Amino acid sequence: MRSAGIDIGSRATKLVVVDGGRVVLRVVEDTGCDPLAVCRRLLDGVAYDTLTATGYGRHLFKEHWPAAEVISEITAVARGATCLIPGCRTVVDIGGQDTKAITLDAAGKVRKFVMNDRCAAGSGQFLEMMATALAYTREEFVAAAGRAARAQRLSSMCTVFAQSEVVSLIARGASKEEMALGVHQAIASRTAALAGGVPVEEPVVFTGGCAHSACLVSLLSAALKKLLRVPESPQTVAALGCALHGSPLPMRTA
């Protein structure tokens, strides 16, 4: 039995298909402005028996794929994380627009969660905007932060304010590397503050597109004073959770 999970996020759409307890397909594409077209492309030619959707576009998706089941990102990412890191008790997820911290009980059920308010400050989008303001690609941005010896403190987490702050810092001759590190530091502090709203117990799993950044992983780990486990494909954990939601079989490790 093949079960598919699709996570239509604000920035990227992720599809994972599980068959017989193994991941047989895992794809990621930018969501862009036409999420349905992206979903159609990703699902084109893909066979599945069950289909579960999550993410910003989940309800729109359901209108066009009525057989699909819909679950929230929180339940989905929790399900995926417990499968990848059995016994995990906390999930911190930083996506394109949302940051979440989720506490799980011993059975992997959601016990408590917090999520940022309407503002995307401190999520992936903030990181991207700041990279653009500093004329870096995503990869260069992370690498630059890694080269900095100290962080330039940013006082604002609002994308608009932070951008003008960066502009004035550039005008004062501040180091781009130090600003790159400062941006990462700001996100780590903000995420740790948000996560303070729930009990953070180890093992802590860090998921979402932002977990690709090694710099952010180490800064967040320091801010939370916890060891962070990052699964192999952190961006697709919620999609995996969806696939597992529709799958009767437990995952095989190995």
Next chain:
Amino acid sequence: MSTDYRPMWIELGLDLEAHDALLGVLGSLYEQTFMKQHNRPAGMKYFDFVMSEVHGLRIQELVDARKQGRKVVGAFCAFVPEEIVLALDGVMVGLCAGAEFATAEAEKFLPRNTCALIKGFFGFALARVCPYLAASDVVVGENTCDGKKKSYEIFKDLVPRLYVMDLPHTKSAEGRSLLRAEFRRFAAALEDLTGKRLTPDVLRRGIAAVNAKRSAMHRLARLRAADPAPVSGLDALLMNQVYFYDDPARFTASVNAICDELEQRADRGDGVAPKTTPRIVVSGCPMAVPNWKLPAIVERTGAVIVGEESCIGERGTQFLTADTGRTVDELMDAIVDRYFKIDCAIFTPNPSRVEHVMRMVKDLDAHGVIHYGLQFCSPYQIEAGPVEKRLEQEGIPTLRIDTDYGQEDVGQLQTRVEAFVERLRG
């Protein structure tokens, strides 16, 4: 509706164009939010009618009452003692504060980081679209939160007659004597306004009318304990909202009529959602008409709201006023005692509020609580932390939400509510 209320609205000084726009939005919002609900009680037709005539027939009644020499008192708060207003043959109505309207105008007077409710009543007043305000002989402001008490200093220039009532902030002997003095000052001001005098008889009549209204709401609250829930949270909220607008006797009769129907439903095991539906108590800031944003999301997500711990809800209606006093003084003291029990977050400390929430969860067989805070409402937003902590300690799953009247965060709210409902389902 067939009746043309335009001459009346013009006479009240409303801006017809802006008012038409408001009614258009209100009508379609109501249609979407209420009319598509599953298995609504037949008795809700009355409330649908009230809402369809909320700026029409009811305003006509107020205008007619004024022609007969009765005075209309507009208010924003559950602390304004309706008993006294009714005793002096006045009519009390809640004023419009539940939607964003003319926000840019309101922000000429208020900082942007003012709560939506205060900005709402400024907007309605400035845009001249609230017929309740226009039909009021006096508007009562009350020193609850800092936001309200400071904004009344500005609001007094925007309305013909604003009366500001001071309120205590501690449940102390000094606090009680302040409330006692303020209710007496309010009664004297109303006596001047109406040219009538308080007597034990008229006070008892006022108390009886308001108690009857509250008792009907208590009956409704008890019936909502049934599983499956016999009425939706949206419809129950609507009744709580209409509580502030409608003629008290007619309202009481209508709520009792719907309660008769709900009793039969409960006996048959009939309801608005299946038995396994997660049941939620909402606690926090008031939701004034047409603020149906959060309950609509919650019930669309497949949960049912079974109680509101709110000024527009049990916090406002939970206590009766004793009617055993023989003199005006004794009856006035009974009114003071009743209002002094209200556990509004403007009191410090305010321990009875969370106890009430826990009692509601138990009595209503609820599975969880959603704490609703209006952005920039410090009293409730700050109290939310300890309330959430205590409820979770007691094993009651709690979701804390801070929002306003805007629609741009509906997606995020929906995600959180869905995840919370999934948590309740386990």
